[in-house]
Amino acid sequence: MKKFWRRLSLIAIMATLGLTLSACSTTSVANRNVLKADQKSKTITWGVKADTRLFGLENIKTGQLEGFEIDLAKAMTKKILGPDAKAEFVPVTSSTRIPLLKNGNIDAIMATMTITPERAKQVDFSKSYFDAGQSILVKKGSGITSIKDLNKKGKVILGVSGSSSVQNVAKVAPKATVLQLSDYAQDMTALKSGQGDAMTTDNGILYGLASENKGYEVVGGTFTKEPYGIAVNKNQKAFLKKLNWALEELEKDGTYNKLLKKWFGDVKGFNYEEMKRS
The missing domain is CATH 3.40.190.10 (Periplasmic binding protein-like II)
Known part of the structure; x- marks a missing residue:
C-alpha cells in the first residue's frame, strides 16, 4: 500500500x-x-x-x-x-x-x-x-441532523482540498470553519479523532465511507446538485x-x-x- x-x-x-x-x-x-x-x-x-x-x-x-x-x-x-x-x-x-x-x-x-x-x-x-448531491457525514448520536446545525462559530467541517465541496459548504455554512485535507482517508481519520464535527463531499462518496465505518451516517439529505x-x-x-x-x-x-x-x-x-x- x-x-x-x-x-x-x-x-x-x-x-x-x-x-x-x-x-x-x-x-x-x-x-x-x-x-x-x-x-x-x-x-x-x-x-x-x-x-x-x-x-x-x-x-x-x-x-x-x-x-x-x-x-x-x-x-x-x-x-x-x-x-x-x-x-x-x-x-x-x-x-x-x-x-x-x-x-x-x-x-x-x-x-x-x-x-x-x-x-x-x-x-x-x-x-x-x-x-450526485453534496451532503454531510457525522458520528451517530452527534446531534447534527443537517447542514444548518453546522452553521455556527466553533463548528469544524472537513473537506478535500481542490474539490468544489469546500467552496459550496463555505457558502452554505459561512460561520463554520472548513478544514481542508488532501484526501478522503485523511478526512475520515480527522473525523474519528474529533478534529471535525462533520465531513462533507458528494453523497455517493459519503455513503461509501459510511458503509465501511460503523458508527457514522449520512444525514440531512443533499444541499447542492453535483453532476x-x-x-x-x-x-x-x-x-x-x-x-x-x-x-x-x-x-x-x-x-x-x-x-x-x-x-x-x-x-x-x-x-x-x-x-x-x-
Missing part, C-alpha cells in the same frame, strides 16, 4: 513539473488528436480515484482498482475502441487531475469530478454520468463526441444500470431506483 501511495505522490510531482516543461514542447498537448492516438494504440488512459469507495478504490489484496467509475471506463473503452481494447488507469486526486490531463499523462478524467463553469474554462465535459462529467482537454471534439456516444449506448443497452446496481444497489440510504437511466 505504501508503494502505491509513493507512486501516486511521484505522479503528482511529475504533473507539477510538466506544467513548466510543456511550455517548451514543440507540439502542444491540446493539439494532439487523442481519439486517433487511442484508436492506434487500442488504449484509453483514464485518470481515476484510488481512494474513493464505490467509485475507485485499490483492492489491497489484488492491487487492482475497483469501483463504478472503473467498470464504466472499461465498458466505454471497449465500446469506443472494440472488444480487445484496454483501459489503463492513473490514480489522481482532486488537485492533480487537471494538471495531469493538461500535461498529456491521461486522456480523460473520470474521478468524481463535478461539472462547474469554472472548470469548464479549463476542460471540456461530457454529459453527466452520475448525478459528474468526464473531462477532456480543449480542442478534442471528436474524442468528446465518442465519449458521449459510448455513454448513451451503455445507458440504452442496460450496461449502465447493471453497473449502478452492482455498486450502489445495496448501499443503505442510497436511492438506486432514482438514479437509474433508460
